[in-house]
Amino acid sequence: MKIIEHSYSADLAWVEPFAKQFEGRVEGNFIMVPEDSQSGTRYFLECEEGIIAYYINVTYKKNYHLIQKNINKDFVGFYYNLTDGEASVSGDHFRYDVGRWQYNLALIDSTLESTYVVKSGSKTFALCIFIKKSLLETYAKRNNIEFENIEKIVDPKINTMIRFDRMSNDSFHLLQDLRKLKVGGPVFDLNLVGTVHMLISNFLKKIARNRIIIQTVNKTDLANIINAQMFLVENINDHFPSIKVMANKANMSESKFKNLFRKITGETPSIFFMNNKLLLAKELLEKKQLTITQISDQLNFTNNSYFASKFKAHFGISPKTYIKQL
Structure with a gap:
């Protein structure tokens, strides 16, 4: 596995x-990487002063361990990631697979160190x-x-910007x-700039609708919250454990x-x-291998009616109707 330590910035x-x-070179706005490492495109563009777009559409031919340690701490990164294959984001004491919880959008403060591990073939x-x-x-x-409180949200002394989310x-x-x-x-540059502005606007509108928790987050707290998420996902077939149990596990x-769980995920634990x-x-x-009743029982819903009501409230369609449309 090739280990690369790097940084990003808003310039x-x-x-x-x-x-x-990457043992590559820059040609115009393209980052050219040797063909034995990856195939595809890496492209960057300064959309305006203080806003940089980095477009990636590649197939990896080697295993990579990318460690992001930013020199400049004055920016935030929006990471829209639609990886098909084995890839994960991690920190000192946590790790999660990209897409595992349908997370394909991360907002990460430049003050935080993160690691991206991707397997060959991804x-x-x-x-x-x-x-x-x-x-x-x-x-x-x-x-x-x-x-x-927008002025407090962007103040690094009192708030760390961090969010794992699902893109709209x-x-x-x-x-x-x-x-x-x-x-x-x-033509591409014009479309890229337009896309960047619309993505930023869409995300800011989404988070503006909810209460934003002003709080700094250190690496240990972030690791504990993500480990709590992993625990919930790994025990998804069971009933929800109490907040007391989860808080104890997170110390x-x-x-x-x-507060931290909601800040990082945008959702309450339950x-x-x-x-x-x-x-x-x-x-x-x-998958059409289990009946509605079997799925309801396997996931420990109280009964079929409760399962159906929750499913319809979330997806706008009942399980029975959804099956018919498959």
């Missing part, structure tokens, strides 16, 4: 060193957006997005439309655990658990 200072780490289509924190307040106002259908389709275009040139008070239980139920229905 283009990271590009040349990054290319050299296909990655991703768009990374690096934006200076100081621009977020201006950006929100320019797009009429009302944030409560609109964002997914924006990326798919961009993917159809030939990379490079004025936190109940109030701190609930909603996170139920949403993932329903996603698994949907996958089981699609």
Whole structure:
């Protein structure tokens, strides 16, 4: 496995060193990597001062362990990742597979160190957006997005920006439309800039609708919350454990655990658990190997009616109707 330590930033200072780490070179806006390491495209663009887009559509031919340690701490990264294959994000004491919980969007503060491990044969289509924190307040106002305490949200002394999420259908389709275009040139650049602005706007509008928890997050707290998520997913067939049990496992008070969990995932622990239980139920229905009753029993729903009501509330369709449409 090839280990590469690198950094990003909301300017283009990271590009040349990054290319050299991959034993590659920069040609125009392309990062050219040797064919024995990967095939495909890496493309970067300064959308405007303080906003950088990094477009990746590659197939890896080697195992990589990418360690991100940012030199500049003044930006936040939006990572839209549609990897098909084995890839994971990790920190000092946590690890999660990309897409495992349908997470394909991460908002990660530049103050946090992270690791990306990807296996040979994996296909990655991703768009990374690096934006200076100081621009977020201006950006929100320019797009009429009302944030409560926006000045506190972007203040690194009192808040760490961190969120693992699922991209909206609109964002997914924006990326798919961009993917159809030939990379490079004025037409692609125009579409890339437009996509970047729409993705940022979509995400900011989404998080602005919810209460944002102003709080710094250290590596240990982040690891404990992600490990708590892993515990919930690994025990998805059971009933939801109490907040007290989860907080004890995370070595936190109940109030701190609930606040941090919601800050990082955008959901309460119980909603996170139920949403993932329903996603698994949907996958089981699609396999057509179990009946609705068997799935309800396997996932420990109280009864079929309760399962059906939760499923319909989440997906807008009953399990019975969903099966008929498959």
